[in-house]
Amino acid sequence: MKRILVVLAFWAMGCENQPQQEKRKSFCLDENFKNKIEFYTTRLEEVVEGTHLTGSIIANPEKVVEYRPLWEGTVVKTYFTLGDKVSKGQLLAEIRSTEGNTLQATLSSLESRIKAAERKKENLKHLLADGMASQTELEEAIADLEVLKSEKVRAQTESKWNHSQEGYFKVYAPTSGVVTEKSINIGEQVVAGGEPMFVISDLEDLWLMLNIYASNVQRIQEGMEVSISTLSFPGELFSGRITKISPAFDEDARVLKARSTFENRGGKLKPGMTVDVTAWKKAGESAVAVPVSALVFSDNQYYVLVHHSDCKVEVRKVEIAVKNKEKAYLSGGLSEGEKIISKNQLLVFEAL
Missing domain, CATH: 2.40.50.100 (RNA polymerase II/Efflux pump adaptor protein, barrel-sandwich hybrid domain)
Known part of the structure; x- marks a missing residue:
């Protein structure tokens, strides 16, 4: 009698599981699913490692x-x-001021003093040739003349951009x-x-000033490409390139400073903005790459959904070697040329 009851129990359990198994086997991507998802065909790509940095936008000091x-x-x-x-x-x-006449008087005085200094220089040249003056005296006269010329240039600049009248x-x-x-x-x-x-x-010529912390110094080099993001424009990336790395460590900020040029589309980035930056370094090797957005993380493992056909979608575990904000480079689980679901894959994952 007990043996009969056990057999009946297993038979009942099998009947309960059968519809669920049939449901899994019969799952297909209908038009509703297909309108929400996107596909990505895997390919070999050069591994690019990303290093996160912070920075700020400033106007070119020059x-x-x-x-x-x-x-x-x-x-x-x-x-x-x-x-x-x-x-x-x-x-x-x-500006109302009485110093306009003073400026003109200064220019006239400088012109007179320059003429006198030029005559003195020429006289000393002749005296030096006759052995009546020293080379030091001539050099001092030349230096005095250059100082007067510099003062005249400064006064002329002031006069040019500060016209005085009444x-x-x-x-x-x-x-x-x-x-x-x-x-x-x-x-x-x-x-x-x-x-x-x-x-x-x-503001057409802005700089991106980067902060490189000690732990990242060895990873950052001049010429590296960077991606720039800011809270002001979520989801939008700006591209740039590191052009200069300071040879000296900033002791106050405890960082090494670097400068980057960048493409400022539409003039969106403004001086004073703080930004997040990823510096990209090519590792010199290739691996199967997938968008980070295509990954499913479950039970401490990463998975992707491999699309064989609309009625055959496989949940497959993958091993990640290197991952940055955009791409994951795999050491196992996928081959080049396989088709995976790269958008809204969680909807399909939960339905399987």
Whole structure:
């Protein structure tokens, strides 16, 4: 009697499992599934290792102009606001000051002193040839002349961008770009050598400054390609290349600084933004690669869904050798040319 009951129990269990097994065997990708998923054909690719870095966007320091007043006065008019695009020679402000005549007098004085210094230099040349002067005296005269010429250039530059008329200075933009800082308002006093009145930056030429921590120094080299992402544009990547690595460690920040150029599509990246960066290094070997988005992680193992046909989808375990944000390079589990589900594979995985 007991033997009969045991047989009946196994028979009942078999009947319960049979519909589920038939369901698994009969699973097919219908049109609803196929409209939601995407496929990817595996191929051999050169293994590329990614190293995560942080960084920030800055304006090229060589194309940032700080404009400091070289005289005292009162701001009476401004013709720009923060963020304005300005052109070289554009009128930006008017300053009431009595130092315009002083500037012109300085230029006249410098021209006279330069002429006298040139005559002195020529005389010393003749005296040196006659043995009446020393080489040191001639070199000192030449140095004095160069100093005067430098002072004249500075005064001419000041005069060029600060036109004086009837007690007013008109301030013109010394370069083209975007006003990234403005510190003057109507009625305020400006002081010679004081804070910059404004800063003009060329935002068409930006730098990405990277922070390389000590643990990553050996992995980063000049010429490496980088991918740049920011919270301001989620899901969007910008491409760049490391062009310069500092030879000295920044002791305050405890990082090695590096500079990268990058493609700033649509001018989306702005100075002051912090970004996440992945630096790519080719390992010199190839492996079967799959998109990271195609992986299924379950029970501490990675799987992919291999598509043989719409009614034959295989869940297959894979071994990952190297993985970065975009690709996983496999050491086992898949061969080149196999077709896998690379989007919404979890929907299929749960249905199998």
